[in-house]
Amino acid sequence: MSLFQPRYTSAAGERCKSPTWWIEFRDHLDIRRRVRGFTDKRATETVERKVHELVHARASGTTPSHDLRRWCRTLPPRLRKSLAKWGVIDSRSVAALRPLIEHFEAWRKHLRAKGTSAAQQKQVTGRAARTFKACRMNTLADIAARPIERHLQAQRDEDDGISVRTANAYVQAVKQFTRWALREGLIGEDPLVGLGTLGNPEHDRKLERRALTPLELETLMAATFRGPVRVRLNGPERALLYGLASTTGLRRKEIITLRVGDLDLSDPDRPSIVVQATNTKNGRAARVPLTQPIAVGLARLTAGADVTAPVFRLSKHWRAADMVRADLADAEIPEKDALGRRVDFHALRTTFSTNLARGRVPLQMAQRLMRHSDPK
Numbered sequence: 001m002s003l004f005q006p007r008y009t010s011a012a013g014e015r016c017k018s019p020t021w022w023i024e025f026r027d028h029l030d031i032r033r034r035v036r037g038f039t040d041k042r043a044t045e046t047v048e049r050k051v052h053e054l055v056h057a058r059a060s061g062t063t064p065s066h067d068l069r070r071w072c073r074t075l076p077p078r079l080r081k082s083l084a085k086w087g088v089i090d091s092r093s094v095a096a097l098r099p100l101i102e103h104f105e106a107w108r109k110h111l112r113a114k115g116t117s118a119a120q121q122k123q124v125t126g127r128a129a130r131t132f133k134a135c136r137m138n139t140l141a142d143i144a145a146r147p148i149e150r151h152l153q154a155q156r157d158e159d160d161g162i163s164v165r166t167a168n169a170y171v172q173a174v175k176q177f178t179r180w181a182l183r184e185g186l187i188g189e190d191p192l193v194g195l196g197t198l199g200n201p202e203h204d205r206k207l208e209r210r211a212l213t214p215l216e217l218e219t220l221m222a223a224t225f226r227g228p229v230r231v232r233l234n235g236p237e238r239a240l241l242y243g244l245a246s247t248t249g250l251r252r253k254e255i256i257t258l259r260v261g262d263l264d265l266s267d268p269d270r271p272s273i274v275v276q277a278t279n280t281k282n283g284r285a286a287r288v289p290l291t292q293p294i295a296v297g298l299a300r301l302t303a304g305a306d307v308t309a310p311v312f313r314l315s316k317h318w319r320a321a322d323m324v325r326a327d328l329a330d331a332e333i334p335e336k337d338a339l340g341r342r343v344d345f346h347a348l349r350t351t352f353s354t355n356l357a358r359g360r361v362p363l364q365m366a367q368r369l370m371r372h373s374d375p376k
Helices: 041-060 064-072 077-085 090-095 100-111 118-134 146-157 166-181 216-226 237-247 252-254 292-301 320-330 347-358 365-369
Strands: 001-002 007-009 015-017 024-028 032-036 273-276 286-289
Touching: 007 041, 024 100, 024 146, 032 077, 041 077, 077 273, 100 118, 100 166, 118 166, 146 166, 146 347, 216 320, 237 252, 237 273, 237 320, 237 347, 347 365
Parallel strands: none
Antiparallel strands: 001 024, 007 015, 024 032, 273 286
């Protein structure tokens, strides 16, 4: 190895010496290489010595020492990339030191390629990014299980902290990222292999919903029918909306994205709705049967409308909880019961599920109508 300062000819034709020191060495394949050092000779000598150690480790097939690997993290990106390109340091070492945000873009592309919906991509990558940021993990080399575990436990211990279910969702997101990084060869082993879930979500439910009784549902729809305009819907339209949700189990997003062309009312004996795959939670299209009164109401509401028009004029930012809270007040139905169980818009889906059980609908059929992948 040797240090030198290249000479060059200035614009005036004079021979000058570069202020920057360079390193010349032979790599593990005995190929002559040159890398740029610093203007400070001593700092460049330190790089020269470390590069020599890396070449020796590569040639002998041994693993660089912990101190040497840690030193590699401090290298300027251009020098680290050059050494990785020539095979002097493992490409994983370079990947481990790149900002996580760069890996996240590749991860998003992977999720998109495997068919993950845009909403799911945003949710999973967002959870992972927020967790790593909170734990001050900026590179793959920084990721460790214990800090993440302590962070999520602290989040749970706050007065209005996250639930076990939410904490476990964050665990799942960060582990999904490191498993992807392992498959891509960016890391040699999964640093979160020992990170497990943080408890049983059934033992720590932050939000307990309840189903409306048949009388409560009838009262709510009657009071809503007579009620004022809310969220751009008049009383009859909101009453129809509640009737649809409580007899089909459609979710909030599925109702927002429902178009007139999705209604199949041509056969009065078997009316139904087609929920498009892009709008369902599991990414699968579904045909949902309608009751006769709801089918008649939808036919009247959408008469003469274009097939691309929304069935209900709802914004994607529609605050369903506020709407239901106001209509419950008009119907004099408490939002929470004595056990603290709440009635919100999703409780209409709970009501549908409960009514299936009350009607002794077979479990397999109820699972299909609720569009659940697990009968539990």
